[in-house]
Amino acid sequence: MYSVTVRDHVMVAHSFRGEVFGPAQRLHGATFVVDATFSGERLDDDGIVVDIGRAAEELHAVLADLNYRNLDDEPDLAGQNSTTERVARLVADRLADRITAGALGPAAGALAGLKVTLHESHVAWASYERAL
Amino acid sequence: MYSVTVRDHVMVAHSFRGEVFGPAQRLHGATFVVDATFSGERLDDDGIVVDIGRAAEELHAVLADLNYRNLDDEPDLAGQNSTTERVARLVADRLADRITAGALGPAAGALAGLKVTLHESHVAWASYERAL
Amino acid sequence: MYSVTVRDHVMVAHSFRGEVFGPAQRLHGATFVVDATFSGERLDDDGIVVDIGRAAEELHAVLADLNYRNLDDEPDLAGQNSTTERVARLVADRLADRITAGALGPAAGALAGLKVTLHESHVAWASYERAL
Amino acid sequence: MYSVTVRDHVMVAHSFRGEVFGPAQRLHGATFVVDATFSGERLDDDGIVVDIGRAAEELHAVLADLNYRNLDDEPDLAGQNSTTERVARLVADRLADRITAGALGPAAGALAGLKVTLHESHVAWASYERAL
Amino acid sequence: MYSVTVRDHVMVAHSFRGEVFGPAQRLHGATFVVDATFSGERLDDDGIVVDIGRAAEELHAVLADLNYRNLDDEPDLAGQNSTTERVARLVADRLADRITAGALGPAAGALAGLKVTLHESHVAWASYERAL
Amino acid sequence: MYSVTVRDHVMVAHSFRGEVFGPAQRLHGATFVVDATFSGERLDDDGIVVDIGRAAEELHAVLADLNYRNLDDEPDLAGQNSTTERVARLVADRLADRITAGALGPAAGALAGLKVTLHESHVAWASYERAL
Numbered sequence: 001m002y003s004v005t006v007r008d009h010v011m012v013a014h015s016f017r018g019e020v021f022g023p024a025q026r027l028h029g030a031t032f033v034v035d036a037t038f039s040g041e042r043l044d045d046d047g048i049v050v051d052i053g054r055a056a057e058e059l060h061a062v063l064a065d066l067n068y069r070n071l072d073d074e075p076d077l078a079g080q081n082s083t084t085e086r087v088a089r090l091v092a093d094r095l096a097d098r099i100t101a102g103a104l105g106p107a108a109g110a111l112a113g114l115k116v117t118l119h120e121s122h123v124a125w126a127s128y129e130r131a132l
Numbered sequence: 133m134y135s136v137t138v139r140d141h142v143m144v145a146h147s148f149r150g151e152v153f154g155p156a157q158r159l160h161g162a163t164f165v166v167d168a169t170f171s172g173e174r175l176d177d178d179g180i181v182v183d184i185g186r187a188a189e190e191l192h193a194v195l196a197d198l199n200y201r202n203l204d205d206e207p208d209l210a211g212q213n214s215t216t217e218r219v220a221r222l223v224a225d226r227l228a229d230r231i232t233a234g235a236l237g238p239a240a241g242a243l244a245g246l247k248v249t250l251h252e253s254h255v256a257w258a259s260y261e262r263a264l
Numbered sequence: 265m266y267s268v269t270v271r272d273h274v275m276v277a278h279s280f281r282g283e284v285f286g287p288a289q290r291l292h293g294a295t296f297v298v299d300a301t302f303s304g305e306r307l308d309d310d311g312i313v314v315d316i317g318r319a320a321e322e323l324h325a326v327l328a329d330l331n332y333r334n335l336d337d338e339p340d341l342a343g344q345n346s347t348t349e350r351v352a353r354l355v356a357d358r359l360a361d362r363i364t365a366g367a368l369g370p371a372a373g374a375l376a377g378l379k380v381t382l383h384e385s386h387v388a389w390a391s392y393e394r395a396l
Numbered sequence: 397m398y399s400v401t402v403r404d405h406v407m408v409a410h411s412f413r414g415e416v417f418g419p420a421q422r423l424h425g426a427t428f429v430v431d432a433t434f435s436g437e438r439l440d441d442d443g444i445v446v447d448i449g450r451a452a453e454e455l456h457a458v459l460a461d462l463n464y465r466n467l468d469d470e471p472d473l474a475g476q477n478s479t480t481e482r483v484a485r486l487v488a489d490r491l492a493d494r495i496t497a498g499a500l501g502p503a504a505g506a507l508a509g510l511k512v513t514l515h516e517s518h519v520a521w522a523s524y525e526r527a528l
Numbered sequence: 529m530y531s532v533t534v535r536d537h538v539m540v541a542h543s544f545r546g547e548v549f550g551p552a553q554r555l556h557g558a559t560f561v562v563d564a565t566f567s568g569e570r571l572d573d574d575g576i577v578v579d580i581g582r583a584a585e586e587l588h589a590v591l592a593d594l595n596y597r598n599l600d601d602e603p604d605l606a607g608q609n610s611t612t613e614r615v616a617r618l619v620a621d622r623l624a625d626r627i628t629a630g631a632l633g634p635a636a637g638a639l640a641g642l643k644v645t646l647h648e649s650h651v652a653w654a655s656y657e658r659a660l
Numbered sequence: 661m662y663s664v665t666v667r668d669h670v671m672v673a674h675s676f677r678g679e680v681f682g683p684a685q686r687l688h689g690a691t692f693v694v695d696a697t698f699s700g701e702r703l704d705d706d707g708i709v710v711d712i713g714r715a716a717e718e719l720h721a722v723l724a725d726l727n728y729r730n731l732d733d734e735p736d737l738a739g740q741n742s743t744t745e746r747v748a749r750l751v752a753d754r755l756a757d758r759i760t761a762g763a764l765g766p767a768a769g770a771l772a773g774l775k776v777t778l779h780e781s782h783v784a785w786a787s788y789e790r791a792l
Binding site: 280282284285286344345346347348349350352353386387388389390391392393394 | 529530531532533534535536571573574575576577579580581584633
Binding site: 048051 | 412414417418476478480481482484485519520521522523524525526
């Protein structure tokens, strides 16, 4: 199995509902350093799993829609806590939609899986992994 | 699949028995930077795999029992080399016991797996992965 | 010259005023991974520049006052942008006040300088350095 | 499942053929920071998955054959682009050949899998994973 | 003293002349992860040492002129080895020229120093530091 | 000012005397990831501050004398705590002695300073800086 990972980041505000979150119920924020891993069993004729430049552009585009914003106002997360886990899934699902729509070109047809990891600090991170 | 990882560390002395270890047969030591990854298929109603604060506390508690000690004196490793692999398993199994005993609360019931990685330097690390 | 550095982090919301900030004028947030470096020409009788445990506790205490908050509401930054540079200085000055008040014990009397670095992402950080 | 990872690096020149590569069609180069992960279900009597010292030596030997070279001249990659994915596989396959030939000793008989990750920068990396 | 650092990278081929370089006399390559640190005694009215966005753009522009190239063909390094030290200086001097030409705006007038660090691997890096 | 840094590591046991150390008075251990920075105002005719290969070898040789040992038995630290600060100085002084004895060759004559940083974990490190 081959995989390619690209890294970018996003800076957001948010707050959580639920006693489990303690002081994180207050409005605060996070830098999420985001790793998107694209995997597949085969390389294409150019010798790649995915065009790493386009993969980076697509990740950047997905993050641009979230960047410098308060996630409490994000419609796709309405009524939900924008936990690191949920944002990881949101980013993964939006990337998957773009791939399905052809954003990574025909070579991406051989992609089998996608994993998105959000590092919220140097001591905590969360991931969401799904099939493509 | 979702996962959440927390990082902590422990500083221990130990020595190894067996020619394969060369100079590491002498009493020496290590800082293990420890990553514990909790994974599950579903998020709970709060939107989390596991309460990241409690996960960090449980990892810290497990490591506190080993910290600033000579692992050659650790009863659970009697007669065994405290290799990075073995200590990774020891930490994972003790975390699993705590989870089973309810340390992470009812939400942890949806946890499926646990992976513990010990970084012994910037160029070497070992992991142990198990089901929950 | 000797120095000791401890690392911690803080998660905050904020917004900036000024066209130079572009989209960062909107309410957003950041994880600041914070390094505090304490330096001095001499070691004390125990062989340390500063008690690393107490240094970590003092840094943690200073960050706790900022953590999980919206820095737009921080009185010490009223009328000012809470840029990474300014927050680095705020943390450094508050640490210096604590040191002057004796928080690090008598050994800290030999400390000569303090540098605080805030990493706002994997690709950007800012520092403030001052005498003690 | 246990695993052990060792890290080393290699510095190479190369160029790519194919419009997808844009400016990377020109002769350029890369530092690949290489992680080799050896995994198995059991530890041997010494308590290890693999002798970490020998694992590091074998990885170093495989990389020494590529180091300080122009990969456009590498016979095993003739007619192929030396993409990060392909070099990851090349390193993994050469390591696997050495393991099969006994380079890691009899304990390596319990190894089940091998994963090689090449970091081409702080924001991009690729992996190849295979059975042993 | 305040400082702001931005990170980017460049991928180049090159070769060295001189027995001291051993196998690095052959054509090979490197990824340089580049940190540019801008320092000054004062913040401007916006609370910044330098517009971090523009700083990142200027660093990217300087690196774009070197990226995906063979540094043996770089006119500014003709007759010289493109060692990590020399490339660090080249990047610093080109950044300084841009700052002098106004690329970072009037606020940059308060900048006092510039340091450029090139990481050639996870175990080696070089810096060049100069006044502005 | 130019500088070159090389990284290596050492794994040691030790214990501390003094109430300030709390549980670290017990026999424990540490991995020290060690960065040695060599600085000078000029490059030699080859374009280097110091031969990075020889610098790495000298650092490795200095660390080899400490590696896989109990620092409580180190004669040069007799009656002293082997704190991270002290070990940083010990490594720096031993490197300086080697440089004075010609270990880095004649080019090293232009070296002006040496800084050694020991990372004892991902959240704490100490340095010692001296002239050459």
